[in-house]
Each structure stands twice: as structure tokens, then as C-alpha cells.
Amino acid sequence: MDLKINDQFYSSQAEPSDMLLWVIRDELGLTGTKFGCGAGICGACTIHVDGVAMRSCVTPAAAAEGKAITTVEGLATTQDDSERLHPVQEAFIEAQVPQCAWCMNGQMMTALAFLQANPKPSDDEITAAMGNNYCRCGCYVRIKVAVARAAELMEQANG
Ligand code: FES
Ligand code: FES
Structure with a gap:
């Protein structure tokens, strides 16, 4: 197929x-x-x-x-022969979220779909949206910080 x-x-x-x-x-x-x-x-x-x-x-x-x-x-795009990370990726790096990082790509994909549907979420909405993505390293606080920051960066990127 x-x-x-x-x-x-x-x-x-x-x-x-x-x-x-x-x-x-x-x-x-x-x-x-x-x-x-x-x-x-x-x-x-x-x-x-x-x-x-x-x-x-x-x-x-x-x-x-x-x-x-x-x-x-x-998620990343190429502009002028250089890679440009997606705002969600930038936010996760900025917040220094990962420990082992195994869960992170799934966290970011969940976050992105959520933010595309809800660009200005409340803290409670972020908690609920991310609640079914597990992080065995327990990075949950930083994940929420990163999702909130990603919302800001996506808004800036979208003008
Ligand atoms: S590997 Fe698919 S939900 Fe855990
Ligand atoms: S950073 Fe290790 S499982 Fe999430």
C-alpha cells in the first residue's frame, strides 16, 4: 500500500x-x-x-x-537550506523538558494536535490534554510549562 x-x-x-x-x-x-x-x-x-x-x-x-x-x-521545516524547528520543539528545548527523552516525541505530537485545536489553553486544559501521555521520568511539570510556551510561540509564528 x-x-x-x-x-x-x-x-x-x-x-x-x-x-x-x-x-x-x-x-x-x-x-x-x-x-x-x-x-x-x-x-x-x-x-x-x-x-x-x-x-x-x-x-x-x-x-x-x-x-x-x-x-x-x-515537524521541522527547511528554510534557506537550514532546518527550522517547530515552535513545539523549540518550547520543549527551551523548558529543558526531557530526562531520558523516550516519551518526548509522543508528548510533542500530542501537544501539537491539542494546540492546533485549542490555541489558547488554560492550565487545566493543558493538564487534561497531556494527562494520558506517560513520562516515566516524571517530567510532568516541565511538560506543562513547555506546552504553555508552545502555545505562545505558535501564536507568534502565526502572526
Ligand atoms: S506504545 Fe503506543 S500507546 Fe504506548
Ligand atoms: S523523559 Fe524519560 S520517559 Fe519521559
Whole structure:
């Protein structure tokens, strides 16, 4: 099947029932999407399908056929031959969020989908939106700081 990931088309040998996480990581080599629980619980494997945050470990490839998949590799852009990080990435770096960093790409993908739907969230809304993404290092306070900062940076970027 053909999969559109980060605005590029990939020809995949995956069966329709294969989970997207393994197609993306093992077959296509986009290893920014992480394996945590494999059961749809932790959020480490979060990607976007048509802009909606999905847990790729429990999402079959067939569910994304003909749709636009975005992984963390698709967040940064290139301008004038240099890479420009997405405001969400900038905010997570600025807040020095990660410890081991394993959960971070899923955290950022969840945050981005949330902020695209709710550009000016309250603290309580951030807490609720991020509450189902686990961080075994316990970086929850800094994650919330980073999401609030990302909202500011995205607003600035959007003029
Ligand atoms: S690895 Fe997919 S939700 Fe944990
Ligand atoms: S930074 Fe280690 S699991 Fe979140």
C-alpha cells in the first residue's frame, strides 16, 4: 500500500492489519516514533493522521491509507537550506523538558494536535490534554510549562 508520511509517499509492503508503529519504524525507518507499551496506553507512539493524534501501536496501516500521516520527523521545516524547528520543539528545548527523552516525541505530537485545536489553553486544559501521555521520568511539570510556551510561540509564528 502507499502511505503518505510527512508529505512524502512511501510504498509499503505492510499488511492492512499491521500496526502503523512497526510500519513506520521498522519498514520505513522513521524511528522518531517510539515504542513504549504497545497497548495504546502510554502515548510514546503518538502520530497524527489527518491532523488527529493517534496511537500508532494500535492503529492498523489500513486506517491511514489515503490520509496524511505526520510523525515527529515532519515537524521541522527547511528554510534557506537550514532546518527550522517547530515552535513545539523549540518550547520543549527551551523548558529543558526531557530526562531520558523516550516519551518526548509522543508528548510533542500530542501537544501539537491539542494546540492546533485549542490555541489558547488554560492550565487545566493543558493538564487534561497531556494527562494520558506517560513520562516515566516524571517530567510532568516541565511538560506543562513547555506546552504553555508552545502555545505562545505558535501564536507568534502565526502572526
Ligand atoms: S506504545 Fe503506543 S500507546 Fe504506548
Ligand atoms: S523523559 Fe524519560 S520517559 Fe519521559
